[in-house]
Amino acid sequence: MLADSSSDSEWDGSDTPIAPVAIDSDAVTTSSLKALQSDDQRKVMDIVDKLRRTGLSGIVELPQLVVCGDQSSGKSSVLEAITEIPFPRKENLCTRFATEIILRRSPTSTISITITPDKLRPKQEQAKLKSFNKSITDFQQLPDVIEEATAAMGLGVVGGINSRAFSRDVLSVQIDGPDRPQLTLVDLPGLIHSTNKAQTEADKELILNLVKEYMNNERTIILAVVSAKNDYANQIVLNYARKADETGRRTLGIITKPDFLREGTENELSWIELAQNKDIYLERGWHMLKNRGDDQMRFSFSQRNEDENLFFSKGRYVDLPRECVGIDSLRERLSKLLLNHLIKELPSLKDEMSTKLQGTIDDIDKLGERRTTLNEQRLMLMKVSMQVHDILKSAVKGYYENSFFGPIDMEAAVDATENIRRFRAVVQHLNIKFADDMRLRGHKYAVGAGPGDDDSEQAEEKKAQEELEAIQDDLSFLPKPKSLTRKEGVTWVKKTLERSRGYELPGTFQPMLISQLFWEQSQPWEQIAAEHISRVTKICKEFVHAVLQHTAPAEFLPRIMGLSVDAALKNSMLAAKEEMKKVLADKARPPMTYNHYFTTTVQKIRQRKHQRMTKDATNASEISYENVHGSWVIGCDPTAIETAMDNSIEQNMDTFSSQEALDNQHAYYKDEMKYFVNAVCKAVVERHLVGPLPDTVLSPLVVTQMTEKEINFVAAEPPEVTQQRMFLESRKAMLEKGLETFREAMGGLRR
Numbered sequence: 001m002l003a004d005s006s007s008d009s010e011w012d013g014s015d016t017p018i019a020p021v022a023i024d025s026d027a028v029t030t031s032s033l034k035a036l037q038s039d040d041q042r043k044v045m046d047i048v049d050k051l052r053r054t055g056l057s058g059i060v061e062l063p064q065l066v067v068c069g070d071q072s073s074g075k076s077s078v079l080e081a082i083t084e085i086p087f088p089r090k091e092n093l094c095t096r097f098a099t100e101i102i103l104r105r106s107p108t109s110t111i112s113i114t115i116t117p118d119k120l121r122p123k124q125e126q127a128k129l130k131s132f133n134k135s136i137t138d139f140q141q142l143p144d145v146i147e148e149a150t151a152a153m154g155l156g157v158v159g160g161i162n163s164r165a166f167s168r169d170v171l172s173v174q175i176d177g178p179d180r181p182q183l184t185l186v187d188l189p190g191l192i193h194s195t196n197k198a199q200t201e202a203d204k205e206l207i208l209n210l211v212k213e214y215m216n217n218e219r220t221i222i223l224a225v226v227s228a229k230n231d232y233a234n235q236i237v238l239n240y241a242r243k244a245d246e247t248g249r250r251t252l253g254i255i256t257k258p259d260f261l262r263e264g265t266e267n268e269l270s271w272i273e274l275a276q277n278k279d280i281y282l283e284r285g286w287h288m289l290k291n292r293g294d295d296q297m298r299f300s301f302s303q304r305n306e307d308e309n310l311f312f313s314k315g316r317y318v319d320l321p322r323e324c325v326g327i328d329s330l331r332e333r334l335s336k337l338l339l340n341h342l343i344k345e346l347p348s349l350k351d352e353m354s355t356k357l358q359g360t361i362d363d364i365d366k367l368g369e370r371r372t373t374l375n376e377q378r379l380m381l382m383k384v385s386m387q388v389h390d391i392l393k394s395a396v397k398g399y400y401e402n403s404f405f406g407p408i409d410m411e412a413a414v415d416a417t418e419n420i421r422r423f424r425a426v427v428q429h430l431n432i433k434f435a436d437d438m439r440l441r442g443h444k445y446a447v448g449a450g451p452g453d454d455d456s457e458q459a460e461e462k463k464a465q466e467e468l469e470a471i472q473d474d475l476s477f478l479p480k481p482k483s484l485t486r487k488e489g490v491t492w493v494k495k496t497l498e499r500s501r502g503y504e505l506p507g508t509f510q511p512m513l514i515s516q517l518f519w520e521q522s523q524p525w526e527q528i529a530a531e532h533i534s535r536v537t538k539i540c541k542e543f544v545h546a547v548l549q550h551t552a553p554a555e556f557l558p559r560i561m562g563l564s565v566d567a568a569l570k571n572s573m574l575a576a577k578e579e580m581k582k583v584l585a586d587k588a589r590p591p592m593t594y595n596h597y598f599t600t601t602v603q604k605i606r607q608r609k610h611q612r613m614t615k616d617a618t619n620a621s622e623i624s625y626e627n628v629h630g631s632w633v634i635g636c637d638p639t640a641i642e643t644a645m646d647n648s649i650e651q652n653m654d655t656f657s658s659q660e661a662l663d664n665q666h667a668y669y670k671d672e673m674k675y676f677v678n679a680v681c682k683a684v685v686e687r688h689l690v691g692p693l694p695d696t697v698l699s700p701l702v703v704t705q706m707t708e709k710e711i712n713f714v715a716a717e718p719p720e721v722t723q724q725r726m727f728l729e730s731r732k733a734m735l736e737k738g739l740e741t742f743r744e745a746m747g748g749l750r751r
Helices: 025-029 031-036 039-053 075-085 122-129 138-151 202-213 237-244 266-275 301-311 315-319 327-367 374-397 423-441 455-470 486-500 511-521 525-550 556-588 596-620 638-648 655-690 700-704 707-714 719-750
Strands: 062-069 098-105 110-116 132-134 170-175 183-187 218-225 251-256 287-289 445-447 482-484 623-627 630-637
Touching: 025 511, 031 218, 039 327, 039 719, 062 202, 062 237, 075 183, 075 218, 075 251, 075 266, 075 327, 110 122, 110 138, 138 170, 183 719, 202 218, 202 237, 218 237, 218 301, 218 327, 237 251, 251 266, 251 327, 266 287, 266 315, 266 455, 287 327, 287 445, 301 327, 315 707, 327 719, 374 525, 374 700, 374 707, 423 455, 423 655, 445 455, 445 486, 455 486, 455 525, 486 511, 511 655, 525 655, 556 707
Parallel strands: 062 183, 062 218, 098 170, 218 251, 251 287, 445 482
Antiparallel strands: 098 183, 110 132, 110 170, 623 630
């Protein structure tokens, strides 16, 4: 049991210290104190008390009683009267910070004093103040400890040079004992009306913000203390209480020092009417207390209570309801008020804890897995690598089962950003587009139909020309074929033949002529292929970026891209360009094919040309004659056919050679274009750009080959993330413990 031989005192704003007095230990266990300890309330307060022990007061607003008022309003006396705990004060040791009085039941009696630092203080100062922890065994030691705490907060002597008058730090005085009610009260600094050298305008603003912060807590019961020594219209605490609690449901008005009123005056009547809730209406009503007078400073709590009862049994105070005057009835009112308030607030408190717990868990999830050690970093990177590998492998094969691929955007283009996650579909789309570009734009000259072309080829050429004219997109910078008639095409070949002539006999042409014609006709291939490779490379990079964004923490992305991925993609692009050079080098060699398509096409051209010559000669030799039956029929003159066939022979040897060479070039071009399209799509795009992605972009093999320094560079958790994680995990642990405590305590309450 604590030695309660401490003093009973009050600081009323004067410079005169109040002398400590001895208190009978039995006074602490008066029957009136037990008004705050009904069975139901004890169980309810157990919940709040246990929640407060978990450290939740900094996360959720817990129910509490707050004593506030103007300076010299008698707040400290009210606090002492409610708790029956003496708070002796030395000279100038006024309320310069919020003081949290925590009363807890415990088999043993202890008093511990700690400081909760202002969150706006530097971390170093916060750590220093958090280390302040004092334990005392006698209330007479309390003033010295409070003075130590005041100095630790950096307040110094009131009015001293460079000394702050007030602080936003909170002094917590925890008092445990077997007969203590489970209750938390907060004594706030008095609201300042006017400033002086000891209390500046900044101090005035600080205290006002502090008081408003406590008042605005929806789970706070405001004990608004006003002194009868001053006109209540001038006491600003009521104004701020009404703003914080517009309905007045959380506010209980407490009137002190009625003994300073002259009996029978209008002033006394106005205060009594205020106590009767006739002037300023509060749903919780008003209460009047009479604390020790100047000549009663040595009164014990019992003597104080007897004197108060005697005071309210005389004069106009007899008309006041007994439940609205005196400390005993105040405790009963507070008991009921607290109980009802807590029962009302506990469900919302639980909901708030659950919501904040889920929010905290979500915030932790956003930070990703812990990555403080090298093993954690390697493991994290390997997990990311495996996810990346699985997605890339599925994407390359066109298996879109992973959640990464998401839905299809039917309104967007196949290769639009909205659909880029369907990677194989995008690559196939680009390859098909490349094949179409080669078909429409690959040839330098679009030569008109000749006698060896069939109707289907002519229709195909016409359709291609119409498609080309209809195209209006971003590929307009690619080359378009120049249209030539059959005669102009033969002239082009003839000029080439004349400038490439060797020892070949007239009417024939050397093989190099086909090479010259093919190389010139296929000039656009390199540009079209380069554009295709560039587009696929761009798509690959965008897709890989999307995969990494989906699988890796945000801070990984620039590090992974810079260390590994960019280099892998660049190497793939360089390899693709090297392969493209090889394909173009093959194309630059003399014509070579073992595909029967070429010879079949050439033979068909010659066959159709011969058929055309025969048909033209037959038409030219048609004659009408009368048969033996006297009927006129159409027939052919053999001599005329022979003459027509002779006339169809091209006499100009160079023209004949050019015609043959043009047909051969056309057949070889069509055969080689099919090979070139396949070579670009398979040997270049698939072999170097698309196929290797799962094995080159942050694959498990790549991760295992990383040095410790590289792993640390990529996966190390930033200091601010580590700090945030520690904060969130501590918060999560407190909320989980709080909810568990809540459930256990509520279970006990139901029983």
